[in-house]
Amino acid sequence: MFDKILIANRGEIALRVIRACREMGIASVAVHSTADTDAMHVRMADESVCIGPPPSASSYLSMPAIISACEITGAQAIHPGYGFLSENATFVQMVEDHGLTFIGPRAEHIRIMGDKITAKETAAQLGIPVVPGSEGGVNDVETARRVAAEIGYPVIIKATAGGGGRGMKVAHDDGALEVAFRTARAEAKAAFGNPDVYIEKYLQKPRHIEIQVFGDGRGRAVHLGERDCSLQRRHQKVLEEAPGPAITAEERARIGKVCADAMAKLGYAGAGTVEFLYEDGEFYFIEMNTRLQVEHPVTEAIFNVDLVREQICVAAGNEMTLRQEDLSIRGHAIEVRINAERVPDFAPCPGRVTQYHAPGGLGVRVDSAIYDGYSIPPHYDSLIGKLIVHGRDRPEALARLNRALSELIVDGVDTTVPLFRELLKDPDIQSGNYSIHWLERWLERNYH
Ligand code: MV4
Secondary structure, eight states, X not given: OOSEEEEOOOHHHHHHHHXXXXXXXXXXXXXXXGGGTTOHHHHHXXXXXXXXOSSGGGTTTOHHHHHHHHHHHTOOEEEOOSSTXXXXXXXXXXXXXXXXXXXXXXXXXXXXXXXXXXXXXXXXXXXXXXXXXXXXXXXXXXXXXXXXXXXXXXXXXEEEEEETTEEEEEESSHHHHHHHHHHHHHHHHHHHSOOOEEEEXXXXXXXXXXXXXXXXXXXXXXXXXXXXXXXXXXXXXXXXXXXXXXXXXHHHHHHHHHHHHHHHHHTOEEEEEEEEEEEXXXXXXXXXXXXXXXXXXXXXXXXXXXXXXXXXXXXXXXXOOOOGGGOOOOSEEEEEEEESEETTTTEXXXXXXXXXXXXXXXXXXXXXXXXXXXXXXXXXXXXXXXXEEEESSHHHXXXXXXXXXXXXXXXXXXXXXXXXXXXXXXXHHHHTOOOTTHHHHHHHHHHO
């Protein structure tokens, strides 16, 4: 096992990893920019290294600075958290070239899943159901027309280098196809330096369902059910829950096994998420994320598994302790993302937290790195905390979330907390009846 791990991240996810390290008796090293000298992850880690000025590109994304911090402190492994360098295959290669261990999948698997066409082809070959569409990329309008006519309108044109919703165009009929196709290619070229696009049948009212997978890198893999992450605004998740309110035990077992078998065949190492659109009882693969996700705590709650501990174990070359037959779901969990943002326009609202009180009690988990008097710097993501509740069933989880939100105090900056207090009153949220478009429509109804 490692003696010392460096966490190449900040905020709540850095704390999350430090907590796992401490429970495992592993020393932790925080890295930080000059904007984060007073950050909680720096205080909680056993050691810290300043790696550069506030802009991420000069600090949290600086590969040489992070590798140097390992060499200075003697850290043997790097946990990337999410975002930043977590899905950067070049970084993984560099880490390994310096005799260090990347706590995550192999560079090759990150690279495959980072290109959306290759990811989809790989998924299909591995037996994962995919959205009907073009085989590979489409480079000319004539081919686009032919594919669209074959699969039927509406269709969606996606950038292969995209992901997370950037570079997508919908065409509802043949008349709209040419403009959508050319616009998608131009935007893809401008945004990613790569004009390649592919075409899919456009699903009109799906849910976003993602399957948590975990592999040992030696041909064994398990699944830990799904999360429903349909409540999003502009491709930013707002609330996530597990299990998915629309998914049956039979569906979970079937799609879960398909994903676990696929990851076993790939030789995938560590935590991963296979993303699907779910409509009319069918799952359609869209992307795979090769990292630990923001919303992993809802899965941890219902399976009683520490995913970061498992990541560290597998990276250290230990046997994976997870066995599919031991993994069973207990109850229901919901996470809400607390962002320092002004509702309804969700403009970032950095500044000083004048008062902070975290809720507690049975079934309540708060993952946050803020504290009384903390100044939220303007340079980074506006996520300042996650409130995760666990109950014996969905109604109990909802009641607990409502109660925890009533206890939570974050003063001095605007946050998404008041939004959740309103959202929980809606009958569709109470009943779990929502698709990927539900939240934007609710915001229009309630705030415009
Ligand atoms: C789609 C789709 C409908 N049909 N693909 C958006 C982000 C990227 N991960 C994939 N996305 C979508 N792909 C087909 N064939 C609708 C979306 C989509 C979406 C997906 C998940 C969560 C929220 C979304 C909001 C708008 C569109």
